[in-house]
Amino acid sequence: MTMTNNIPQRSTVLNIPARAARAGTLAGAAIALVGTFLSWTYTDEFPGDLTVTGYPGGLQLLTLTGALLTLVFALSALGVPGLRWLTPGGPLGAIRFLALATLGTTAYTVAAIAVTLDGLIALDPGAWISLVGSLIAVLAALGLPADSPLIADDPPTTWYRFRHSLRGPTPQPPTRPLPAWAEIVTIAVSLGLTLYVFTYGIDTEYSELFIGFLILVVLGAFGLARAGLLHRLTHLTGKHRNVTVAAAFIAAICFPFTQDNDTYALIGTNILIFATVALGLNIVVGLAGLLDLGYVAFLGVGAYTAALLSGSPQSSIGVHFPFWLAALTGAAVSLVFGIIIGAPTLRLRGDYLAIVTLGFGEIFRLTMNNLNGNSGPDVTGGSRGIPNIPDLELAGFKFGLPHDIAGFTLGRSGNYFLLMLVFTAIILLVFHRSGQSRIGRAWVAIREDETAASAMGINGFRLKLLAFGLGATLAGLAGTVQAHVSYSVTPEQYKFAGSAPPNSAFLIAAVILGGMGTISGPLIGAALLYLIPAKLQFMQDYQLLIFGFALIILMRLRPEGIVPDRRKKLEFHEKDQLDQPEERLPEHATGVTKAGA
Known part of the structure; x- marks a missing residue:
């Protein structure tokens, strides 16, 4: 007797059909992106001048960046040609963290405007549109099917499914190695983007922008890690250690000139x-x-x-x-x-x-x-x-x-x-x-x-x-x-x-x-x-x-x-396996049934 009839084939936090969840994630991210091109407040007293329509500025640019990344990784999950390389470790965790980053940045901006100015009445429609769109993207992302089906005798708790979905599968090095020159270019581009992000953070002119930047970067970094990109980059930098060190120092030398x-x-x-x-x-x-x-x-x-x-x-x-x-x-x-x-x-x-x-x-x-x-x-x-x-x-x-x-x-x-x-x-x-x-x-x-x-x-x-x-x-x-x-x-x-x-x-x-x-x-x-x-x-x-x-x-x-450090990572996470519910393969996959056992 097998158990396949009662085994859930996908793990989601919210019980949303997969097709609706994918459509909701894309639609929510797109709505949040469109909202950044509209006015968020009626006065320029809030730093960054969020009153301009058609030209995002200040904290709007952060929401735009988060929404755009969410869209790109959601399209990667759909298998759009040319984007599959973005998620070697699976797209689920990346999409959810990036959607959370967009929502966190937008919600913080809305709260900052309300506190700094005359309350929620100071908000223009653009802020509400981006806030609602980013919330839709998060809720829909929580209903996306897991990258790796979670299989167990009893349905797992909602909290466990949420933790499992954010963690995602362990990223693996690329199975198809790039040419050596492409790997070096990838390292150089990655370090250049790191320099740009670091420079942007230092150059923020007011604290509200820096806090929004911090929210986006921290949650975005978790998302990139869950996608497997950071693991792949670590693999490349370890392979080309001398090139990485040289490129890092060149990027550092460029910093004061910026x-x-x-x-x-x-x-x-x-x-x-x-x-x-x-x-x-x-x-x-x-x-x-x-x-x-x-x-x-x-x-x-x-x-x-x-x-x-x-x-x-x-x-x-x-x-x-x-x-x-x-x-x-x-x-x-x-x-x-x-x-x-x-x-x-x-x-x-x-x-x-x-x-x-x-x-x-x-x-x-x-x-x-x-x-x-x-x-x-x-x-x-x-x-x-x-x-x-x-x-x-x-x-x-x-x-x-x-x-x-x-x-x-x-x-x-x-x-x-x-x-x-x-x-x-x-x-x-x-x-x-x-x-x-x-x-x-x-x-x-x-x-x-x-x-x-x-x-x-x-x-x-x-x-x-x-x-x-x-x-x-x-x-x-x-x-x-x-x-x-x-x-x-x-x-x-x-x-x-x-x-x-x-x-x-x-x-x-x-x-x-x-x-x-x-x-x-x-x-x-x-x-x-x-x-x-x-x-x-x-x-x-x-x-x-x-x-x-x-x-x-x-x-x-x-x-x-x-x-x-590799030793520390094993030391800390070896015991964590005991805290997780046991994940088992269906019996028909192993050829073992309860009767046979």
Whole structure:
């Protein structure tokens, strides 16, 4: 006796006929798209001027983008020639996430207009049309048949079907490999689009636009991941690693040339500083497994060393080293501090080590605050710090002045961005070579089980001290550039926690959220954690609260990080299989019946 008669052949969240669901998704996305070409409000008091008919602007462009992507992926699900390559992992999850992104952006815009102006009465028909269209698209997408039929003895719950439909099948590498030149072009185009999206986010002129951009990008990224495009891109970048690295640096070099506003270029420079420091911490936390809660102090050591040696009128030393010598000195002093702190403390493990490193971070901040001439020798200027740090000059190139290069004007922040990009390349090379060496494998062994590593002959203390010292050196190197970018250094810049990075709490969060033990993970995590507070200054009093909620949600949905290490991904998701209802094949497919069993 077989069970095929009672087995559902498709899994949907809403009980909608498949044909109606497909038509509703296409119609809803099209209606939302049409609404963006109509006026959304009667006054231009709302940022972005949404009063123009026939020419979308501001937040309307985000809704238009989400609706257009939803349409394209829905057509791909219908098998339209030329679009099937967009969904190697199945279109269902992509369509639903993109429809949610469109609805989220549109609903946020409607709410922002109502709050900013005179309530819902301030909305013109275009806003209602896009809102209704995006809602129809979401509801219809929830009725689409699953990419892979969910088969079980008992009908699954609606919540489980919703989770399963969003996850979709596991994407696989392309079965038909592209020519090598086409793969390289795909990588270059993808990195160019990434640069464009990143630049658009930094260049947003008002907070409402940035929040809408954030909603669209986050949900859209989930959609692209469910479609399998990110998995396919990862496969290509791993295959052409050298080409990917070169293309990434070329895209990064292009960034300052796209910025007309030096303020936005400064955000990019600070993101690079924060990201490189997070990458140095990744050696300590991600590779060696040492929880360092005072790591930002090493950034301060390098910054203070450069400030004292770079010719500032307020420097108590009164010397002026060339920058390359000041940078090496800052890195060396940070290394010394790392060894001094690590030698007596790295025999501790776990929480005890974390408490000691937290104490070191606070001791550094308080010491810099007390070396003011009253509580101690006048070395660091106390709470006022060391101001008036002069701009750099290397080989006649003055970093404080704008320069015209190939018809583009490169401002002060752009100059420092390119300098910091060189430092980032150095730190990336050190991290990569260290992680792939015998020492790197020993660090991973210590991270996984220090007792077992010691039993295999690994000198845990010496290797942990090496990781601690190397991480401190890289942080000090980045600190020497930070001192010149910010013009001054003060003790309050190097706290454990605060409303904005850099601080130790945000650095650790950048490593964990981005992906411990990976190269690109901390860079992405640091970019997000710096960019979001920098663009949402009006929410400064609530940033830590919002950050806490976001951290909880991300750790629940993706505990291995945005760019997971393969070991961490298996570790976190191997147990999740126990939480899911068992999925079985129909008995006629296996040739086994209940009677036969």
